[in-house]
Amino acid sequence: MWVVATAGHVDHGKSTLVRAVTGMEPDRWAEERRRGMTIDLGFAWTTLPSGGTVAFVDVPGHERFVPNMLAGVGPVPAAVVVVAADGGWMPQSAEHLAALHALGVSHGLLVVTRADLADPGPALRRARAELAATGLGAVEAVAVSAVTGAGLPELRAALDRLGARLPPPVVDAPVRLWVDRSFTVRGSGTVVTGTLGAGRLRVGDTLALADGGEPVRVRGLHALGVARDEVTAVARVAVNLRGVSRERLARGAALLTPGRFHRTDLVDVRVAGDPVADLPASVMLHVGAAAVPARVRPLGVDTARLRLARALPLLVGDRAVLRDPGRRHVAGGVRVLDVDPPPLARRGAAAARTVVLTGLDGRPDLAGELRRRGLVRVAALTRMGVDPAGVRPVAADWLADPGHWRRLRSALAAEVTRYVREHPLEPGAPVEVLRQRLDLPDRVLVEALVAAPLRLAAGRVGVAGAAVLPEPVARAVARLRADLVDRPFRAPEAERLTELGLGPREIAAAVRAGALLRLAGSVVLLPGAVDEAARVLAALPQPFTLSAARQALDTTRRVAVPLLEVLDGRGVTRRHPDDTRSVG
Numbered sequence: 001m002w003v004v005a006t007a008g009h010v011d012h013g014k015s016t017l018v019r020a021v022t023g024m025e026p027d028r029w030a031e032e033r034r035r036g037m038t039i040d041l042g043f044a045w046t047t048l049p050s051g052g053t054v055a056f057v058d059v060p061g062h063e064r065f066v067p068n069m070l071a072g073v074g075p076v077p078a079a080v081v082v083v084a085a086d087g088g089w090m091p092q093s094a095e096h097l098a099a100l101h102a103l104g105v106s107h108g109l110l111v112v113t114r115a116d117l118a119d120p121g122p123a124l125r126r127a128r129a130e131l132a133a134t135g136l137g138a139v140e141a142v143a144v145s146a147v148t149g150a151g152l153p154e155l156r157a158a159l160d161r162l163g164a165r166l167p168p169p170v171v172d173a174p175v176r177l178w179v180d181r182s183f184t185v186r187g188s189g190t191v192v193t194g195t196l197g198a199g200r201l202r203v204g205d206t207l208a209l210a211d212g213g214e215p216v217r218v219r220g221l222h223a224l225g226v227a228r229d230e231v232t233a234v235a236r237v238a239v240n241l242r243g244v245s246r247e248r249l250a251r252g253a254a255l256l257t258p259g260r261f262h263r264t265d266l267v268d269v270r271v272a273g274d275p276v277a278d279l280p281a282s283v284m285l286h287v288g289a290a291a292v293p294a295r296v297r298p299l300g301v302d303t304a305r306l307r308l309a310r311a312l313p314l315l316v317g318d319r320a321v322l323r324d325p326g327r328r329h330v331a332g333g334v335r336v337l338d339v340d341p342p343p344l345a346r347r348g349a350a351a352a353r354t355v356v357l358t359g360l361d362g363r364p365d366l367a368g369e370l371r372r373r374g375l376v377r378v379a380a381l382t383r384m385g386v387d388p389a390g391v392r393p394v395a396a397d398w399l400a401d402p403g404h405w406r407r408l409r410s411a412l413a414a415e416v417t418r419y420v421r422e423h424p425l426e427p428g429a430p431v432e433v434l435r436q437r438l439d440l441p442d443r444v445l446v447e448a449l450v451a452a453p454l455r456l457a458a459g460r461v462g463v464a465g466a467a468v469l470p471e472p473v474a475r476a477v478a479r480l481r482a483d484l485v486d487r488p489f490r491a492p493e494a495e496r497l498t499e500l501g502l503g504p505r506e507i508a509a510a511v512r513a514g515a516l517l518r519l520a521g522s523v524v525l526l527p528g529a530v531d532e533a534a535r536v537l538a539a540l541p542q543p544f545t546l547s548a549a550r551q552a553l554d555t556t557r558r559v560a561v562p563l564l565e566v567l568d569g570r571g572v573t574r575r576h577p578d579d580t581r582s583v584g
């Protein structure tokens with residue numbers, strides 16, 4: 001199925017044309033039929049000679065109903081521009097065309113209607129020239145009369161060719177269904193309709209309401225009036241929802257694949273059309289089927305920041321229309337450049353931002369996003385409409401700009417060095433402290449930044465082999481070394497340690513720095529003591545007892561027991577079942 005919207009001035013024969021082609025009545029309301037005028041969107045469809053199906057979104061042409069027109073064309077990729085042979089190019093011909101251009105609609109047909117009432121030539125030539133100057137470019141044109149039926153077969157063939165030219169839909173994309181109609185069906189509950197531009201819907205799917213994010217279950221699906229288990233884009237679709245009132249789903253609401261869209265009330269955009277300096281401070285932003293008041297803050301000649309009255313699920317690259325409701329005038333087409341822009345609080349921030357925006361074109365750009373953001377989560381990028389594939393996360397689901405990551409790495413080294421200098425008795429800087437000092441959003445990033453000679457152990461980052469003892473501790477160790485010169489296995493008693501000022505923290509620091517060897521608790525020797533003990537014990541008759549070892553080492557049981565255990569552990573000594581030991 002393909003979906004096309006009509007466009008054109010009031011009374012130029014859009015609905016009559018849709019009726020003639022489809023045999024269905026697009027004007028749904030009694031009031032529309034009474035007044036002979038379309039007020040709201042109409043829907044009709046037909047099968048073409050190729051067997052393909054075309055669904056029309058028929059829009060009102062009257063100036064007052066342009067917002068309804070915009071809700072209809074917003075999500076639709078192709079248009080049939082209608083001009084009456086006897087009416088010619090009129091204000092809403094121009095305004096509708098401006099809207100199609102703003103939305104980036106690049107596929108369509110030109111139909112000159114009421115060809116039985118006047119020569120279609122002049123209207124056709126003028127309209128063709130107008131379309132050629134827009135994104136629609138050179139389109140096929142057909143003159144028809146709904147009264148005589150002339151041109152209708154040609155129109156159906158042209159619709160077939162149009163369908164064949166449309167780009168294939170992206171069916172594995174996340175769903176963003178803009179609601180253009182909602183109603184209640186007795187016994188079924190709430191039903192919404194919309195144009196499914198991409199993705200796929202299935203009965204039983206859970207979707208999220210764009211406004212609030214709460215989940216809703218798809219209870220039933222219809223496409224072109226037929227119940228379906230699954231509908232793939234592009235399609236007109238009616239969705240029956242469980243557990244949500246119709247009021248929550250007025251036109252402009254959206255149903256989303258959960259977790260795949262970023263809701264934002266702040267966007268930076270490029271504006272084509274009027275210079276941004278000429279835009280009123282308040283405009284209406286029309287995107288999808290939504291219309292939201294927006295405050296404009298110009299940032300440069302053709303870029304601006306929009307503050308929306310309500311958050312919308314927008315993606316980088318989205319197209320929208322800015323309309324001045326006061327002057328009833330399409331003021332410009334919008335291309336979304338950034339859906340998560342930085343605040344402009346600091347002096348000079350706006351000027352700097354203007355420079356950044358000048359370089360953006362609304363095409364999702366992974367390297368550029370990383371450069372601008374430094375660090376960003378995979379899911380956050382996906383929700384902005386930027387495909388994160390091709391870049392490996394630096395930690396968990398974090399992506400980093402390579403330059404930024406290098407700078408963080410050296411900043412981490414500097415912070416660790418500083419911390420260790422300020423806290424010489426601690427075995428390094430706590431990860432959380434470093435996270436705060438580097439202003440990082442997640443501790444896993446600190447851990448991932450650790451590289452030699454930095455070392456991560458027990459939640460702290462230290463410098464391997466670079467522990468420098470504070471002056472008083474180094475002095476105390478030197479005095480201890482003097483104590484141990486003659487009797488290297490006489491570990492200092494508690495009183496001596498106190499005298500030297502070596503408490504548990506100082507001992508731990510000296511052990512980490514490699515200045516002392518800890519056998520157990522506060523039993524410490526010099527680092528060379530183990531090798532020395534191995535030599536002494538090797539000279540004993542083998543095997544030897546604990547007592548013999550103690551005497552040979554000239555020490556006490558307090559030292560000999562843990563020292564032998566350390567030697568056992570290192571494989572220097574072997575312990576026999578009778579508790580004697582041998583070296584080797």
Ligand SMILES: Nc1nc2c(ncn2[C@@H]2O[C@H](COP(=O)(O)OP(=O)(O)OP(=O)(O)O)[C@@H](O)[C@H]2O)c(=O)[nH]1
Pocket residue numbers: 008009010011012013014015016017036037038039059060061062113114115116117144145146147
């Ligand atoms: N003679 C003749 N009359 C036509 C033709 N097409 C439409 N009309 C008449 O033109 C009038 C307007 O037609 P509509 O189809 O309602 O026009 P519209 O463009 O849908 O108007 P809005 O939806 O209000 O913008 C109606 O009276 C139609 O009967 C045609 O090909 N020939």
Ligand SMILES: [Mg+2]
Pocket residue numbers: 014015016037038058059060061
């Ligand atoms: Mg109509």
